[in-house]
Amino acid sequence: MKRPRRLEPTTWRGVALDLARLLVMLLLTVLLQTTVAPHIRVLGASPDVAMVAVVCVGLLRGSEAGAVFGFLTGACISFAVFGPLGLSSLVLVIVGYAAGRYAETADTSSGFAPIVVVVGGTALGELLYSLAQFLLDNQVPFGFFITRIFLPLIVLNALLAAPGYLVARLWLREEVTDGAQPA
Numbered sequence: 001m002k003r004p005r006r007l008e009p010t011t012w013r014g015v016a017l018d019l020a021r022l023l024v025m026l027l028l029t030v031l032l033q034t035t036v037a038p039h040i041r042v043l044g045a046s047p048d049v050a051m052v053a054v055v056c057v058g059l060l061r062g063s064e065a066g067a068v069f070g071f072l073t074g075a076c077i078s079f080a081v082f083g084p085l086g087l088s089s090l091v092l093v094i095v096g097y098a099a100g101r102y103a104e105t106a107d108t109s110s111g112f113a114p115i116v117v118v119v120g121g122t123a124l125g126e127l128l129y130s131l132a133q134f135l136l137d138n139q140v141p142f143g144f145f146i147t148r149i150f151l152p153l154i155v156l157n158a159l160l161a162a163p164g165y166l167v168a169r170l171w172l173r174e175e176v177t178d179g180a181q182p183a
Helices: 012-039 049-061 063-080 087-105 113-135 142-171
Strands: none
Touching (some): 012 049, 012 063, 012 142, 049 063, 049 087, 049 142, 087 113, 113 142
């Protein structure tokens, strides 16, 4: 079975439409992450909509687009919540790039690939974020971090992975072909 592939936009209009779709997705992601997600609590953790969106863009558009989308998402969220600039951007750049590299080198035709990559990206992102917090001397007890932040966030993002990937795939107009050449 051949891996589904996306038809590349070959005209300026196609590129502009693709960028406009990514920009709208960026704005919706920032709005959801800053307004809705903080009010959803499961075992003390809120879902990380931005992480799911960055992983989905990385899977659908590749490593460069995933990294750029991750940087812009992290910067916009930091601006929106008046947070420290750079930390979330750095984490999301690394996760977006890693998700894109995974999509470029592995077979992502399985229905479980987005869930696995979102769980892996969330784990990597939280570990990088907690390492940065540790280096900045903002320490959290290890048991509290694992039971009240890390594990609930992984579960929440795993539940959001499949619907988030489906919405991103439909919004970004991912075309699937069965080995046939485009007309």
